[in-house]
Amino acid sequence: MTASDASLTMSDKDREGPAHVGFLLIPDFALLAYASAVEPLRAANRLSGRALYRWSHISIDGTPAPASNGISIDADCGVGNEMRFDYVFVCAGGNPAGFQHPPTFGWLRQLARRGVKLGGISGGPYVLARANVLSGYRFTIHWEHAPAFLEDYPDLDLRRSLYEIDRDRLTSSGGTAPLDMMHAVIAREHGSALAIAVSEWFLQTHVRQGEGPQRMPLRERLGISHAPLLRVVGRMEQNLENPLSREELARMAGVSLRQLERLFRLHLGRSLGEHYLALRLERARDLLRQTSLSVLETGLACGFTSASHFSRAYRGRFGHSPRTERAPHGPLWR
Template sequence: MRLTYSAQSPESIGFLLLPRFAMVAFFSAIEPLRIANRLTGESLFEWDLVSRDGRPVTASNGMAIDADHGLEDAPLTPSLAVCASFAPDDAIDETLIRWLRERAAQGCVLGGMDTGCVVLAAAGLLDDQTVTLHWESLPEFRARFPQVDAVESLYEVTAEGFSCAGGSSAIDMSLDLIRRRHGDDLAERVCAQLLHDQGRRPASRQRDPLMPEDPLLVRAIALMEANLDTPLGIGELAAELDLSWRRLERLFVRQLGTSPQRIYMARRLDHAHRLLRETRHSVMEIALACGFGSASSFTRAFRRQHGLTPSELRRRPSAAAAAGPLSHREPSSLELSSLEPSSLELSNRA
């Protein structure tokens, strides 16, 4: 999926499948390429599936996919997509990092799907690059890898590499590849076969979470998400937007039916829910990462939002294998209203 490619068809693309990779993203990347081959009657694209040891890899939905190669015998393809999803850190070790660095040194253009960029960043292969990954993983990724420009777009393709946010965004990235290599007509025909919206471009946002049309509220929510670990006071948030805090309060209540404090708290607690399920950080570390000064205040707020304590969530047998945390959906108005103002830990200072 490199930006430019002058070799003859078929164009070879490698997919490194890591345990618990996102099946939907993987299939979404492959299917447009398969359809392009079928519509033209030519082998425009081919792909090699790689696992650590050449054995089948189990995706996050429990299904296993056969691999064509292990790391030791994988062919050097012009580009390679690292496919991950939940707990990408579990797959990272010196062997994998060394292999990825060797591929990059040999001219292979590397990319990440869903959370694949976590693996590439840990290998030091994304410094000063612009990438994207699933919106839910962005706050932690930005904090962990400040040297990487991580944005909330559907996909990114540059001379250095490529990335997509997972899910259906992989369709958009593959359609972009088809369009660049073989023209708009073929891309549109593939799009029609997929019944896919042709209007999505790389800079399209991944989601529209409780997002009003008012650009001030769009900016306000973006500021909240950029400051989950050190929450801004509502006065500080309003000042960033050149508003009074009273006007900001009125905007949220009028357009979203709740206060900025409640929205902010819900986002912090949903981020905490994901960290509890997908990382090994302690409860106290997660509390601090989500802007809480103590484990007790974090536990009280978490129970009000999610109906159980952080420790109880981690003890659930299904926690490690669940398809996704509650933060994959937006909190309902009932859940938002259940957050008591006294628990919000946000000030209305001007």
């Protein structure tokens, strides 16, 4: 039994009654990711014929919490409530980097001191990091938030996995990944037979391991099968701050630069340079929306050598300046 196994099972043995799970719903949370975490608990109760879990919803002020699709969920309590929990999962989406609420951060630190198991779903780990309760733990976050997160917290142990369970920290990248994480939790607390029954209840024909990738392979994502081209595009995505030269990329593909340009035109409908620029500008847009980096810092983080060059390229791609992206009524809020 691993340390993470023990941290989940020992508390269950000592517990009287069902485990109490709190879902802290940060405004604009992702509804699918939340549902993927709470529904396995309901199924475990139903299929076992026992009340193994109960759950409560928490909002920052005790009022209904709005999801990113406009649906609101009534809160049972607000942040700071003295209700006793075995687990608290922070569910966040939208732009978790912009969430600032000191009472929430203080309450999460208080829960950590009490030994409550803390989880983060989708953008939730960003909130846990803000509360300073992830130091010394491995964890994951939705791939969309990862670039901004690494700018803010370069020294934390972020993994690009589906989910991570490290002692009393449980994090999931969101989407349907919480189904896989809760399978692991239920299996460790109540046995693999029940966990398998819960997964089959939700028509999971394959339960993914935590270390699995968050994104589709490039072959499926781009709809191409040319191996050398896929290898080059993968390296481009990994080198946005310090772009590789066209000659380096051609050597990686084992073809001439002219042949590589022809492959980009044939399979992706644009030149090598146009594709690389698009990748860097899309990363820049994410950083502008999710971090407090200046326009110049954002440009440098995406391989641009000057603010003017970055601004021209950004306007050419998106039709507005980088500063407009961050304006109170700019594209981010539309």
